[in-house]
Amino acid sequence: MAFEFFVNSDIVFGRDSIYKLPDILKEYGAKKVMLVYDSGVKAAGIAETVAAAVHKAEVETVIFDKVIPNPTNETVEEAAAIARAAGVDVFVAVGGGSSIDLAKAINVLMTNPGPIGQYGGIGLVKYPVLPLIAVPTTAGTSSEITNVCALIDTEKVVKYVVIDNKIVPSKVIIDPEFTKTMPASVTAATGMDAITHAVESYISNMATPLTGYNSLKGLKILYDNLPRAVKDGSDMEAREQMMLGCVITGFGFSNANLGLVHGIAHTLSAHFQLAHGMANATVLPYVIAFNAESCPEKMADMAETIGLKLSGNLEKDKYLLSEELLALTRKLGIKTLSEQGIREQDLEMLAEEVLHEPVLGFNPRQGVTKEQVLEILHKAF
Known part of the structure; x- marks a missing residue:
């Protein structure tokens, strides 16, 4: 080691x-x-x-x-x-x-x-x-x-x-x-950004035992408290826990780096000025499902960490996290790409541009193709 x-x-x-x-x-x-x-x-x-x-x-x-x-x-x-x-x-x-x-x-x-x-x-x-x-x-x-x-x-x-x-x-x-004055929509988007950091750093191909510890701990805190903070911005216990989870997660991802979710989000922000947190949140569930086959055990680890019940069948359990993240984004009102002003004719260009993003080098599933990115973008559309 x-x-x-x-x-x-x-x-x-x-x-x-x-x-x-x-x-x-x-x-x-x-x-x-x-x-x-x-x-x-x-x-x-x-x-x-x-x-x-x-x-x-x-x-x-x-x-x-x-x-x-x-x-x-x-x-x-x-x-x-x-x-x-x-x-x-x-x-x-x-x-x-x-x-x-x-x-x-x-x-x-x-x-x-x-x-x-x-x-x-x-x-x-x-x-x-x-x-x-x-x-x-x-x-x-x-x-x-x-x-x-x-x-x-x-x-x-x-x-x-x-x-x-x-x-x-x-x-x-x-x-x-x-953080009390943050609107619910901003609380949701920035909170999902932090969750993205936790998830992507845990499955990064640069992850280590120390980054993994921070990523899982941060994910648990953020997942437990984000819905509370969005529902009631004056809930100071939830606000404190979100800040704490954000810091813990930051120690993990600043060492392990990130992956395809951020590659797509960076491209969306560069071309269409999408808010970073919202861009991450929109594509996160679909990228996690895409990455599941390359790191099924880690996907199951994260699902268990946030309290999801594993079946013992890894082929099913590796998708529990992506399914829960999709449900969470919908619960929090995260907008689709089309709702954020992206046109369907823009997706081809975006998929091509994503392939040039350096963070793809840290993604657990390598050899990502334009067609695969385009499929993710269509799902998020």
Whole structure:
């Protein structure tokens, strides 16, 4: 047995933990802080709360509030130019994966030459980055504790990832109170994103005993609490558990990587700007059914983990998880591809593009063909 497992997260978890932010900023000796967030965080009043905490540290602030879903290279370069001109020395990213991923990418360009696109891949960031404090407001991407940031290259029309241990946030403040304002639809989509991470990392061909433990533990917590959080956004026990499950899962998938579900989701986001969590959730049940023949024992393991009763017939049991995930997506109101604006004539192009996604290299079932991807897309349509 031989493997590597990287974890580099300093986490403060719990309600009202945001009020520890001033002390954290003082520990870093911050003088000028850039706050990175989107319009939704601002509208919910979360940005105001975080800004007030930053001000208590008696530091200057620069605000970048133009975060968009699926951040682009252009947005990274724009924000990095502002940060460099202002002399920013610490970042505070507030929001979901888009805000945190954008802040990671900006941070790369503070100490490394541009353009950002040259760092797409694994371990290509040359120099250490500045302190970044991540304050997640969703339980989905786990971006707050991973070494990954996902960006859109609008010229090549692809979604790509920068994977480097240097870009993991220096500090994480997980305050479940910040998730209370998430609409049910966003809670559902981001929660299914986290479940996708748990499932895909467990069956990844890079999985190890440590990643497997995190993936299964995270899956159980997320599966048990997502319907509760969607049904009642003020259920703080469910909200806390979703944040916890997201973190645990993140430790698994950031080491084991992901697979075909994410390959399809990346392509959908690049071409049609679909929200990442929704794109994952839409195709997840069908990809899991497709992958079942390559790892039936692991499919049965996951089914048993979430409380499904095994028959003892592996040929049947390997499909229990995919069937349950399909039922769960329907219960949570996850939209089909057609309901998200995808046209049937788009599917051929999408299937072709998916084959170029690097994450397919980690998928348990190899040799995926265009026809197989197209069949999955038709089922999700």
